[in-house]
Amino acid sequence: MQDGTVWAVEMAGSRACVTSVDLDGKVETRIKVGGRPNGMTVDGDGRIWVAEAREGVVLCFDPDGRLAKRITHPTDRFLWPNDLRFGPDGHLYLTDSGILDTVFITGLDINPDYATLPYRGCSYEIDPIKGQVVRQFDENIKFTNGIAFGPDNFLYVNETLGGSVFRYDIFGSKTPQREVFGNVNKLGDSPVWRGPDGMAFGTDGNLYCTVYGQGDVTILNPAGEVVGRLPTNGPKPTNIAFASEGRRAFVTEVSASRIEVLETPCEGLPLFKPRLAI
Template sequence: MSRPATRRIAAALPALLSLAACAAAPVQAPPQVADATPLFEARDYVGDGVFGEGIEGPATGPGGVLYAVAFGRDGTIGQVVPAADGQGAATLFVELPAGSTGNGIRFGDDGAMYVADYSGHNVLRIDPATKAVAVFAHLPAAHQPNDIARAPDGTLYASDPDWKTGQGQLWRIGRDGRVDRLETAMGTTNGIEVSPDGKRLYVNESVQRKVWAYDIGADGSIAGKRLLLEFPDHGLDGMRSDADGNLYIARYGAGVVAVVSPQGQVLREVRLKGQKPTNVAFGGADGRDVYVTLQDRGAIETFRADRPGREYGR
């Protein structure tokens, strides 16, 4: 969920701490050893205030390194690697160009980082080795590209909410950077994900609290829209799929991550320390570590799942 959006949902937080602007070089996460950590019990991974209120877009990239936007302030991306005490050590990875503000992050098969730039109306491509930032796709008719999902064939899908009117759109971004608007006049589209087999697209609407499912055609088009699930309260934000197709949905304001089956059944809710989760990502040596970004804490929590994510550590 972007910074303008969260300001409409919650009161603005105090001014962010000023952090050092020196970027750290990309690093490789050390190997992780399986342990007897209880499943679905959240703990701190990165403590309070390290990230700003715009914290979003967690994604694991090459070497299993975790990335998230708003390292201390908007317009930045931080990287987090495991420390000896089991916590995560966060450093600045890159400063985005002036006028760009990152939100959702995904990685391509070649290790390139794709970032939804909501203020610039772009999807950015970042070379993790050189940190060179380029515009991969421009969406001039977008309200604000918010979150992105990557299909197995490399196609990107983007949510595009308009918080002022309570409406939203959906976009497809091809492997060549060509953009196509798939749908308009939805609710406040936010979390977006593709099923492990690449045949289904999921999109949620934050304010309306609905999760929709579509069939994905061979050409990347979508059809067969149907309601998967509607929640009675609180908001919805980012979501990811595990290898079995279960959705892990950040329930903004509820302080939980809801685990939902492909049939729309709530299988469990994972209680968090923070109340305003903005997004989730899978990672770790076996893909079963789930990382959750928390707007109200400027922190990242983590818990162990019983299944790996459908994509992690590219």
């Protein structure tokens, strides 16, 4: 946030909330969401938009915590709303991991059969004012996860199972095709769930992607090549947000339930934060 506080979602059933941490490390519960809040973003009016995985909805809260809008799937339900970002057009873009959280995970324990589960991952464009899905991008991705807009205004989405980051020319085509941009996994098989999670662009044009199970933030240059890895203290980083000022990033790390601060080579590319009359 602009005041220097860091806001994060907590997925644990005993918490299920949006939490803030101030510059002195004070922790405060801001919004009681319920369910399983997974990803979060903020608009230009300070409203908090949350991807809630347990009920399969997107929720919008006023800064004081009042529920302002509830967005549902037009025909059924979102399977696992994971992460979300606003685009340069003012619309909201959401990844859906493509599987119910109750099938994939119990508490913090991942289903040992994760490699063979039937994933139907995809991404959605949502009109946040009307609260309606505009279109769907792609299908059958094996656990769609992190999402970001690049300086080229292409939409970047990753697939955790396999480690790929995809790129879509969503403003150049009504039905954009998947393009493999890069891969963040180190070479070799992994005995644990491993792959890209949350990600954000820096002002250097590089993509900074947390890699769950690998314990780092992997850096991809504009050509999609790995040009660096920033190690995290814990092995399970889940998301990244650049500080509003300075060369720092805040990374959520789930194994220790903490927020780590990483020094970065650059500042973060500012997020789109549209003013919305909802």
